[in-house]
Amino acid sequence: MSLQIPKLVAGISIPDSNLAQQATELLIEHGSDFLYNHSLRTFIFASLHGERRKLIYDKELLYICSVFHDLGLTPHYSSPDKRFEVDGADxxxxxxxxxxxxxxxxxxxxxxxxxxxxxxxVEYKEAEAVLLNSGVALDVIGRGYEHLSDSIRKEITAYFPRTDFKKIIIPTFFEGFKHKPHTTYGNMNADICTCMIPGFKSPNFCDAILQSPWEE
Structure with missing residues (x-):
């Protein structure tokens, strides 16, 4: 995957420092068109949210976070026993x-x-964390969709197409942690395992309490 990254999308400048370029190269090398487009849309959505709320944040750090946030799903960065989010963070x-x-x-x-x-x-953490979550949520489930004009949405998706995003995201994410479904316990990704694995039942906290070794 070799891509020409635009300098400005929807009024948001995309960082092009050496650090940002190196991070993008890793996303291109180890990711896919799907993850690349999702990650760049996430950054732009997050930045627009930051401008709307007048938050002070480090744009380069937000970009790095956006680029790496799903790289834990890829074979290169995936571990056998950690949540994919932790793999990406590491x-x-x-x-x-x-x-x-x-x-x-x-x-x-x-x-x-x-x-x-x-x-x-996450919404009570630092601005970069708040904004990363907001950008992901807008792209994945449309939270905050109403704050973007139709022209802005079209500009962003023209540069970074969604391309059957709703159909592709669930199997794509599942592919990244199907070898370790236990890591989704207590997390929304357990819903993906339930959707993709016939008969899958996520561990239940109430069962864990009742089946603990304590005698009383």
């Missing part, structure tokens, strides 16, 4: 090490990616 942190960034910044990026599918928590 990959981003390892990528950023050695670039002179503070430990706090590395932790911010890790948290943003690891928590991007964890509503109820």
């Amino acid at each position: 990959a981003a942190r390892n990528f950023l090490k050695g670039h002179g960034l503070s430990d706090q910044t590395l932790q911010l990026v890790w948290d943003a990616i690891a928590l991007h599918t964890t509503p109820g928590i």
Whole structure:
């Protein structure tokens, strides 16, 4: 996959620093057209949300988070026993090490990616984490769709097409963690396993309590 990245989409400038370019190269090398388009739309949606709310955030870090947020689904970065979000977070942190960034910044990026599918928590984190989650949610389930004009939506999807996104996203995500469905426990991705694995039943917290080894 070799792509020419536009400099400006929907009024949002796409970072082209050396760090951003290196991250994009990894997405192109290890990802797919589907993940590339989803990740870039996520960044633009997140940035537009940040502008609408007048949030202060680091655009380059938000871009890195967007590029890496689903790379944990790919064979290159996928582990046998961690959530794909953690695999992506680990990959981003390892990528950023050695670039002179503070430990706090590395932790911010890790948290943003690891928590991007964890509503109820991520929206209380730093701006980059809040915005990554908002960008993902807009692209995947349309949360905040009404805040974008039809012309803006068309411009974004002209550069980064959705291409049967609704039909492709579930099997694509499942492919990334079908070898470790247990890692989806307590997470919305358990719904994907239920959809894709006949007879799959996600572990239940109430069962875990009642089946604990305590005698009383």
